[in-house]
Amino acid sequence: MGPSMRINRLVIAGGILAALVPTALLGFGYTMKMRQLLLDNTIEQEQSFVSEAAIYIDRVLTDHRNALQLAADQIGAQSMDPAAATPTLERLRALFPLFDRILLAPPDGIIAAAAPAVAENGQSSIGTTVTDRSYFRIPLQKGTAYIDPQVLIGRTSGQPLMAMGAPVKAPDGRVIGVLGGTIELDSVTSLIRRLTLGRTGHAVAVTREGVTVAHPNAKFLQERFSFASQPIWTHIAGRQQGQILGYEDEAGNSRFAAFATVPATEWKVWLSQTHAEVDDEFVTRLASSAIWPLIALLGGVVLSVLLSRLIARPIEKLQGTAEAIAGGELDLRAPTDGPEEIASLAAAVNAMAEALRQRITTEQEARSAIERTVTAYGGFAERVANGDFSSRLEVGDAGDLERLGHALNSMSGSLGLLVGEIKLATNQLGSATAEILAATTQQAAATSEEAAAVRQMAASVHELRQAGESVARRTQTVVEMAQKTENVAETGLQSVEETIRSTEEGRQRLETLAERVMNFSERTHEIAELNATVGELAEKSNLLAVNASIEAAKAGEAGRGFAVVANEVKELADQSKAASVQVRRIIADIQRSAQAAVIAAEQYAKASDASVVTSRQSGSSISMLAGRVSEASQAARQNLVAAEQQQAGIEQIALAVDNIEASSAQTVSATGQVEQSARSLHDLSQSLEAIVGRVAVRHGT
Structure with missing residues (x-):
């Protein structure tokens, strides 16, 4: 930890921060708001x-x-x-x-x-x-x-x-x-x-x-x-x-x-x-209003100093008392005046000092008794460690240490009996480990031969699985190609049917159009008859205008106005006649165009019939092709199912062989470990016989 700070300084610093942070936040918010408002x-x-x-x-x-x-x-x-x-x-x-x-x-x-x-x-x-x-x-x-x-x-x-x-x-x-x-x-x-x-x-x-x-x-x-x-x-x-x-x-x-x-x-x-x-x-306005945050900050500092003095003095007295107690002056007590919390803390410090003094006195007396008992028990332990199991402790009335002494005496007697039994057991263990070592050596050799045979069988099964996977992939490819061909055939059949339907609709529309053209041609005949009537009227009007002009000429000056009217009528008759000729020419052109349209419609209808027949033949061929492709696709799917079933069986066999191979490897490994353990056990029994022999000699048996 770094250097600590006195509490009065902490209180002053806290007061300054308590005054500075709100002032800074308010000042910053006021500044931003004031600038935005401006x-x-x-x-x-x-x-x-x-x-x-x-x-x-x-x-x-x-x-x-x-x-x-x-x-x-x-x-x-x-x-x-x-x-x-x-x-x-x-x-x-x-x-x-x-x-x-x-x-x-x-x-x-x-x-x-x-x-x-x-x-x-x-x-x-x-x-x-x-x-x-x-x-x-x-x-x-x-x-x-x-x-x-x-x-x-x-x-x-x-x-x-x-x-x-x-x-x-x-x-x-x-x-x-x-x-x-x-x-x-x-x-x-x-x-x-x-x-x-x-x-x-x-x-x-x-x-x-x-x-x-x-x-x-x-x-x-x-x-x-x-x-x-x-x-x-x-x-x-x-x-x-x-x-x-x-x-x-x-x-x-x-x-x-x-x-x-x-x-x-x-x-x-x-x-x-x-x-x-x-x-x-904004800066000008801010400078004129900055005095009030400074006054608030100064007031906070003054209040922090006064508060620090009020809190720090009782705490400093309590600190001096605690330091003296820590230096060994256990009879010194802290004053209990000041604020309630500090008085409670002083009382607790005084109680702690009294309890500490009593505990130190008791621990000093117990330490002397324990040191004497530990010295006696240490000598007994050295004798037992040297093989003297007949030695016994003199146990007094010392509570837990008395129970420990009786337990050590019992342990010494038990160890003497245990050493005799261990010697007999180690002799028997040596004979058994020698037999186990011979048996495990033979089993390890047999297990290695079985593992080699299992590995050969696993390799053959893996080759069979790879061949099955290849057959399944090729069958899947055939199924996909057959499915695509079937889809193409269905699409072609739909296109042919749509073509036939569109051709028949076009033929019907063209027949309707031909009927309308024929009706229009018949109407042109009626227009031609009306136009002929207009031409006759124009001829008669022209003749009438000529007669009127002659009569006007006979009338002299009195008939001049009538002559002008007759002349206008004549010009109107000429224009009507010319218009009737033009209308007759247009009607003739319309009739020729109508006949040509009807002939074209008939030719298109014949061509449409032929196209429908051809499209239906194509549809039949595509339908037959779609059936053959569907049969081939179904057969390919059956082959794929059989291949998948076969592959599943091969996978199960391969998995079983892998498990056998893994088990065989584990068996070989375990057999080797057993053989090694048998050797270690045999060596350990021989070492134990030597150790027990030495202890027994020291024990005098």
């Missing part, structure tokens, strides 16, 4: 900010889109007149100043009116084509207002823009143009750029493809930086809103964020902050 509050605040920003941007864009649609409806009522539409464009721009420019373009995509007509750089957008712009193409094609989610670069201003368009519809509902509006991207994203949180928090907006829309670093917007390859994209792609507990930004900093989606454009907006800033704030 992180949760911050990320919830971020979520609130970005959600409100996304809703605000969506509302602004939606309001501008709706206003653009109302203006487009007013322009549509004016039939796309650029001069009449210009005041409407200017009023719309005055009411919605976020519009950088409002454009009106007909379906050819060339701008016909704009507000303002001239940009700040002096260039006019009138006459510019916008056919390649989505905000023009989609409203023109779909007839609905559209907000382009992509960031555009203005052709006249050169600034990043976002655009929207609304279809201009005529009173009859036709799309006759598109009214488009552009908004400087900076006007829309200024709110996003103003979103900050702490020292490192900033907001970012990207399109649904990940291209930068707003970023504190203007370089990202100028270079159209794509976040689709950044780690954050795996968290926000395909989601409308949520929180990201950790990711690495484009600069490699560890950040957390909350994001939301602008419904009108599907832009992703997120507000993020670095973990390092949250950790710094």
Whole structure:
């Protein structure tokens, strides 16, 4: 064991640990909870900010889109007149100043009116084509207002823009143009750029493809930086809103964020902050609240010192008394004052000291008597060991030692008688062991010869078992091959039956189809008769139109209108006649096709009948083959059963021979051991005769 520690120090150490461990556990739990609460509050605040920003941007864009649609409806009522539409464009721009420019373009995509007509750089957008712009193409094609989610670069201003368009519809509902509006991207994203949180928090907006829309670093917007390859994209792609507990930004900093989606454009907006800033704030708060755990720890230490003094003083007094008693001062007693447990311990120590003093006195007196008796008994034992069995002890009144003395005297007399009997027995044992040794030598030789014969028989039985196993394996192979052949035959028979059934079903369906074709052909005759009637009516109408034209010519100016009608009737009659000729040609083609289909159906029916006959013949052959294979398989199984029974018998014989061989080997081994034991017994009897002879001589018999 290592060096021990004083009890007052143990009590102080225990008190410190009792105060330190809960304080440390509470401090650690409070620390982790405080950091998590700080992180949760911050990320919830971020979520609130970005959600409100996304809703605000969506509302602004939606309001501008709706206003653009109302203006487009007013322009549509004016039939796309650029001069009449210009005041409407200017009023719309005055009411919605976020519009950088409002454009009106007909379906050819060339701008016909704009507000303002001239940009700040002096260039006019009138006459510019916008056919390649989505905000023009989609409203023109779909007839609905559209907000382009992509960031555009203005052709006249050169600034990043976002655009929207609304279809201009005529009173009859036709799309006759598109009214488009552009908004400087900076006007829309200024709110996003103003979103900050702490020292490192900033907001970012990207399109649904990940291209930068707003970023504190203007370089990202100028270079159209794509976040689709950044780690954050795996968290926000395909989601409308949520929180990201950790990711690495484009600069490699560890950040957390909350994001939301602008419904009108599907832009992703997120507000993020670095973990390092949250950790710094957490450390600051933790440092300001760390004084209370230290005060609790100090109080625990003070209480531990006071408690150690109260407990350690009585124990130290008891310790001094115990050490003195251990040094031999058996008359010294411990004080019994102090706490109840320590007083009880002191009383027990005092009782132990008194009992120890009395036991030591008694043991000293007994030790002297025992030493004298042991000396006398030792001399007696030496005489008996030297062969003097006539010596006897003088036994006094000493309790257990008296009984031991009488027992030793009886033992000495018994040993004298036993030595005489042993001498006689050893003489007889010598003669018997000599006879046993001769008999066991002969038996060992005979047993060795029997073991050799058994080993030869075992080798022959093992060869027979191997031959039986080979026959069984070959029979099993034949059975398996027969079973596989039987299965193949059954499968082939099933396939033939399925082929016959499928062929008959196809033949029936084809006959049904042929009947329908014949019915259809008969109907074409009725159509031909109706077509002939239509042709006759066309001829009569043509003749009637010619007569009407003649009568109209006779009537002069009054019959001009009737002549026009007659001419139309004539043209209608010609068209009816041409149509009847075409119908007659189509009907002839249909009739030829129907006849060909019927002939083909009859040929297929004949071929199907022949195929059914052939398939049934094949089925009969396969069925016969399956029967033969089944008979062969049954015979092979019977052979396998017989082989297995034969092999079982051989196995039993081999097992019996193995048992006989093992028994024979054990017998040989046992016979050798018996022979060796007989030799040892003979040698032992001779040694015993010599020993008994020496003892007897010393005993004087």
